[in-house]
Amino acid sequence: MSRSLTRLALQSVVLTVLQCETTSSRKENRDLVRGRIVTFVAEERFPMDAGKSKKIFDALETFRIELPSWGFANTGTRFGKFIQAAAATTTEEKFSDAGQVHLLTGVCPTVALHVLWDCPDGVHSTDDIRKFAERHGVLPGSINPNLFQDQEYKYGSFGNPDPAIRQSALQHTKDGIEIARRLRSRDISMWFADGSNYPGTANIRQRKQWFKECLKESHHQLSPEQRLLVEYKPFEPAFYHTDIADWGMALLLARAAGPQAKVLVDTGHHYAAQNIEQIVAWLLSEDMLGGFHFNDRRYADDDLTMGSIDPYQVLRIFHEIRYFEWETGQHADIAYMVDQSHNLKGKIEAMIQTVTMAQELFSKAALVDEPELATAQQKCDLVRAESLLQDAFATDVRPAIQEWRVSKGLPSNPMEAFRQNGYLERITKERAARNSRNVSSYA
Numbered sequence: 001m002s003r004s005l006t007r008l009a010l011q012s013v014v015l016t017v018l019q020c021e022t023t024s025s026r027k028e029n030r031d032l033v034r035g036r037i038v039t040f041v042a043e044e045r046f047p048m049d050a051g052k053s054k055k056i057f058d059a060l061e062t063f064r065i066e067l068p069s070w071g072f073a074n075t076g077t078r079f080g081k082f083i084q085a086a087a088a089t090t091t092e093e094k095f096s097d098a099g100q101v102h103l104l105t106g107v108c109p110t111v112a113l114h115v116l117w118d119c120p121d122g123v124h125s126t127d128d129i130r131k132f133a134e135r136h137g138v139l140p141g142s143i144n145p146n147l148f149q150d151q152e153y154k155y156g157s158f159g160n161p162d163p164a165i166r167q168s169a170l171q172h173t174k175d176g177i178e179i180a181r182r183l184r185s186r187d188i189s190m191w192f193a194d195g196s197n198y199p200g201t202a203n204i205r206q207r208k209q210w211f212k213e214c215l216k217e218s219h220h221q222l223s224p225e226q227r228l229l230v231e232y233k234p235f236e237p238a239f240y241h242t243d244i245a246d247w248g249m250a251l252l253l254a255r256a257a258g259p260q261a262k263v264l265v266d267t268g269h270h271y272a273a274q275n276i277e278q279i280v281a282w283l284l285s286e287d288m289l290g291g292f293h294f295n296d297r298r299y300a301d302d303d304l305t306m307g308s309i310d311p312y313q314v315l316r317i318f319h320e321i322r323y324f325e326w327e328t329g330q331h332a333d334i335a336y337m338v339d340q341s342h343n344l345k346g347k348i349e350a351m352i353q354t355v356t357m358a359q360e361l362f363s364k365a366a367l368v369d370e371p372e373l374a375t376a377q378q379k380c381d382l383v384r385a386e387s388l389l390q391d392a393f394a395t396d397v398r399p400a401i402q403e404w405r406v407s408k409g410l411p412s413n414p415m416e417a418f419r420q421n422g423y424l425e426r427i428t429k430e431r432a433a434r435n436s437r438n439v440s441s442y443a
């Protein structure tokens with residue numbers, strides 16, 4: 001009995017203490033909430049200091065991003081395809097859709113072309129392409145040869161043991177370079193599916209040598225202003241070895257090819273834990289970073305819209321580029337390109353989403369105080385240094401970006417403008433019948 005009473009007394013003491021704590025922390029919370037409200041109201045009245053707005057405006061003035069023609073066509077996974085009624089079914093429709101994204105965002109003046117899918121008549125397709133560009137207000141951008149779709153590439157292209165197949169891959173690349181020259185495109189982007197599926201089945205060193213030779217010969221075809229971009233990918237479609245599996249291999253091959261060859265970083269082409277911004281920093285310091293294919297992923301090469309999974313990673317990449325430029329006073333000559341495949345999202349909406357996300361993350365990166373960061377790094381003030389990135393990332397840059405758009409005569413919200421302008425309804429009507437019949441990918 002007395003033991004129970006004691007327990008009861010103890011419980012009531014504990015309860016009282018808890019209640020006291022709760023009361024006092026509630027009061028603090030109220031103060032905090034009040035403080036937050038005050039700050040929020042103040043921020044609303046003075047959205048952003050002029051210095052920050054200027055940094056964002058300056059950054060946006062320079063930022064352009066290229067759209068991939070294949071991002072507007074029906075695509076799928078290896079398990080199948082979901083056809084979209086509004087997907088582009090011709091090269092001209094891809095130009096039209098890309099033109100729409102550029103019209104609304106103002107920052108996508110070029111569209112990347114895929115030789116096999118967009119130039120069915122090879123070099124003879126360039127007249128048509130020029131007409132499409134004129135009609136829809138976007139220029140042809142990087143040219144992507146296709147060295148993976150034809151049956152002859154089953155065992156590789158530049159790495160194929162059959163010299164005749166290597167030769168035909170080389171000829172296709174030369175045609176791609178000629179198409180680029182006729183269209184005044186600077187970059188030829190090379191991605192290879194070459195690799196093997198089983199140990200012992202491929203001579204890895206020999207294939208490396210063939211790659212070197214073919215890339216060198218491709219480089220010979222370049223005009224002085226053109227560039228050859230070498231892309232890498234660790235696996236898929238090959239599942240044992242891939243001939244250009246990582247940035248180191250791409251770097252060595254680009255160096256061997258010649259001075260106009262650079263490395264192309266596709267953000268989806270890394271192992272899950274890879275520090276991509278470190279690769280970017282190294283390539284910059286070696287003057288070997290040629291461009292990006294932006295997309296996001298959760299597992300492998302998922303081709304999701306940019307920043308949908310890990311926007312902070314994109315900020316870190318942009319930061320390394322800006323930090324390099326600030327420190328060296330050099331302009332990093334990098335082609336920003338999108339490489340995504342939209343299976344479920346509407347093609348044009350997905351593209352607008354990516355472009356606006358790219359602008360936001362580039363603007364946030366512009367808010368990192370570089371001199372301050374350099375000082376903090378020198379002093380090993382870790383918390384201060386890290387906070388400079390985190391604060392930039394946490395800043396809501398959207399109002400400033402909207403202001404910039406308005407100052408350019410662009411819609412302040414491109415997505416809303418797209419949803420209201422009737423384009424989607426029009427193309428859905430025009431293309432639905434063709435799309436219900438046409439189940440082929442990309443082209």
Ligand SMILES: [Mn+2]
Pocket residue numbers: 191231266293339
């Ligand atoms: Mn790519």
